[in-house]
Amino acid sequence: MNQKVLENTRNVAIVGPYSSGKTTLLESLLFLAGATTRKGSIKDGNTVGDSSPEAKERQMSVEVTAASATYQDINFTFLDCPGSIEFAQETYNALVGAGAAIIVCEPVIDRVLTLSPLFKFLDDWEIPHLVFINKMDRSKNGFMDVLHALREVSSRPLIPQQYPIYQGEELVGYIDLVTEQAYHYHAGSPADPVPLPEHLKDEEKAARTEMLETLADFDDHLLEELLEDIDPPQEEILQDLKKELGADQIVPVFLGIAEQDYGVLPLLDALIKEAPAPTVTAERRGLTAADKDNTIVQVLKTYFTPQGGRLSLVRVWQGEVTDGMALNGVRAGGIYRMMGQQQQPIGRAFAGEIIAIGRLEGIQTGDILTSSNQKKVPQLPQAEKLEPVYALAITPENRKDEVKLSAAMGKLIEEDPSLYWEQHGDTKEVILWGQGEIHLQVALDRLRRKYNLPMTTHLPQVPYKETIRQATKSHGRYKHQTGGHGAFGDVYLDIKPLPRGEGFHFHETIVGGVVPKQYIPGVETGVREYLEHGPLGFPVVDVDVTLTDGSYHTVDSSEQAFKQAARIAMTEGMPKCQPILLEPILMIAVSVPSEFTSKALQLVSGRRGQILGYEGREDWKGWDRVTAYLPQAEMHNFIIELRSLTMGVGTFTWQYDHLQEVPEKLTETVLASASNGNGKS
Template structure:
């Protein structure tokens, strides 16, 4: 790849909330650039993106789709990313390798807030991005009102490069604020240039002045021209837009209707003229941009395909990637350029290209790959903490042996999943980001690995403890011909402070219980504590062996273990056992306008509010800290998102055990029985 070729490549992620029209935009981009001859539609299930069964069944993106095209001698690679907040891990992993992003949104004021987490991630990673306001034919608000709402959720200043032309509330064209040329949309063809509408002259001038003033914040020369009322040349404006966008200083704004291909060509022209080339993106990450250097790539996504097995989607950051070469000690078995669900074999990939590598078995999403030893990996997106869980079990019990291998592959494709065999409840629990997320994952298990699952709500790992101290006696005596069995113990059972766990002591004097039998006593106590009088594991209890007796022939460690169990069975129900539930420490993040609702949500679920404060690094967001019973966590994320337009999120960790209120404990124990 020549240096010219490097400069003529663009990697662009298409991101935005669910239903904003990202996949439709990708179809239009491919159609306008003649990469495809016929546009697909979400309704018909024949788009280049969303090629998997799970996506088409739901009519929504569930994983990153890749497609390429050529426009004005620029090679574009588009990454169509899921919009559901539950699938944000996919989007974030892909954005790490993108040179720029198109943020797609709808012209609806109530939905603008859903862009806040996405803008925050783009700004934190300094990924250049522009906004495409889609579905302008369905605008529910004035264009300037939408811009104002967008400014409220973006830390970077917005720079509108277009102003809409409307007729009877329909968007029929736009004014290019750089050239001041007006255009009317024309179905199937580029927009037609038309005279600037006189009734929009004042609005156009105000919007253009705002654009130039924003750019002048980063260009002293432009500022001087504006002060002296000199109209800057178009070339200078474009150069400022290119420099400022490449440095992630501004967010240009465009508009259109992807379904009709309206606004697509101006968007492409902006990507050609203003978006950074792949070598600029690499240089900003501190990487070399020469094609003869060591090869360095990063895995953005892992796929398991029915025909080709494992595919690793990588972004080449340095050097040249060649089929058959060795990366991280593994031989590359095939290099492919992806077009939705189709794979085109290629012999090599150059700096900036995004390709898929075959059969890199020990390589995972986020890994840095190198032809030489990689001293430190490239930065990768944080793995999202799980917030929603289901207990799963195969329909066919004989499939249990296959589950571990299938889950391993599922987690490779989606790092935001987590699964565990719970030590207390003995359930297999699948954790993820929400109900849709887990249902998509279960569909994959069924389709790819022929594993159908039964699901239910996970059991709460309740514990129990005691309030009262007691002394108990247990004697085990058994005679059945020959040697018998005999063990005799006296135990003191005491409660401990919360969190102290379990202690076992012995104060035996005079050898009334021989030393070799004392481990059997402790074993018997431990076995009983695994299933206490209420039916749950017992914690925070102290047991002391104080006395006993033995038989020189019939006693054994096993007999003393049975005696200890009898003593515990006799004594523990008299110790006033109480039920304990796990309490979680949660941190709930939400826009400040929803803080009162968040406080009500937590309190309504028996939560204890510890306080709230401004969320660091987030404009007009709060962080609420609280204790929340684990029993109240299951649908918490669903209600939180419902109250906060889908943007609220929380993290959690186990904190301590707490007594369950008497009435609730009665209901829990009745259900358990």
């Protein structure tokens, strides 16, 4: 292992809410580090990040983008992560391999709550992170007010390393709270040192004291110095910042305007001086140097590129990767550093680096790969897979393309594991599941663009069932005469309802051989076939059918004839049993910040939901968890409304629970819709 490479490597994820300026910050970081000769812009569609057609069209990140730069002998890999909650799986998968993260946010107190899930994920995974308050030129709130709001959503103490300098409402510079040096920003060049403004001396002193006192909570020596009114040396402060940040005990806060490069160089310098080396993250994951000869990598993201096919973005946890090396028995077909959609071939990569490997066929996102077939693959943690919350039924525009759909969907899900697809057993529809409306539209765009599979979509049908309320007896006789042998079957059936959830039971009480044993399976088959479409047009459940009597013909009877007789008996008898419509009921658990709990309760109740209760969400300060029963027919846009009521952070999980009778008025609507042939209620 090349120790110098290891110590001089930094993997930094850039995360934050949609429109906070993450991709703009990446452009500034790459430009100031000399990795690019000019900065791209979201508006012009020429940024290193957000370079896919789907991202350009929506002017938003829809997948992780990796970009490399070298600055002051430090090799950086930046991971620009999507901000929309609908693409959170991408972000979480990438963060697993990051050594540090920059949370980019706007100085808007009302939007701070949107950072809550990110802070929670980073704290749970103990990933060191800094905050960069972007767009400070648009701030309508004071810096310390924004800082206070941010502290409400973080379980780690936030400490400012800078203090803003304003002239009127214009941000003109900052004060470095470590050195107490003031700087003025200049467009196109580094900030200039200037004397500390007199009117800010008291505020700067208070902010610096707060920073030092927070650091002293983790350093007894610093605490002693503060108690004795000794001004600690700058080197000691920087060492404390590095140590506490590396241990994920503090969150340093920086500020600036990424679009103008203001505050970006100090952020880059902080990553060099304070962000931990890759060994820190590896040790936290339970890896030690004892097995250094065994290469271990983890797949953070899978791409399918138009030119080179499969490309796996990986974190090298241990050892080194060389071109042609076998990982889990699969030979690496090229090793690359990434610059957006551009790939730079390299001969090898060392522990701590994030690089891309070509043609790792059969390897999935999240997989742990090793170079040794003899050694056990270590159990490294993986990001939890998000449950799908939104669905569309999809059909190829060209019916001939149906045969290509399965392979294309497989690749789509390899690129984005938060997608899921199924062919529904009852409705026979192909249903695509994901994290929201935009998420599925991006997936459909990829199907069309990458695999030439344009799709039509509609709302998935609700898999209604039907059952009966009362019992009846029914007789069915099938008699058919042709030139040769005829067909004869004759049955008497008892039909009665079963308790909800019992399914279908079939019995026979034949005596005296009035229906020979070899024909009885045909009777059951005929009953089962009929129950696929009951008198209301839906599959029938919770019914008991007993064959009680019948007759046969020694020549003309057959199993097929008795099957037809059973269908006739069911067709005659079932409409007399008071058929009723049943709908699937889901058990849902809705998670929202406590201030939105009442809105969540109203949303559930307004969709015919039955509230079961609510309580504080475990390990989530200031969040509640509402449990309820919700009809599946009311689920379709539930996540869209929930997010609109909760600033985009509300979510829910669900599972099928039981069937329940559909209210009479709604039954009429469903049956009318079904009779019109659409059944998409």
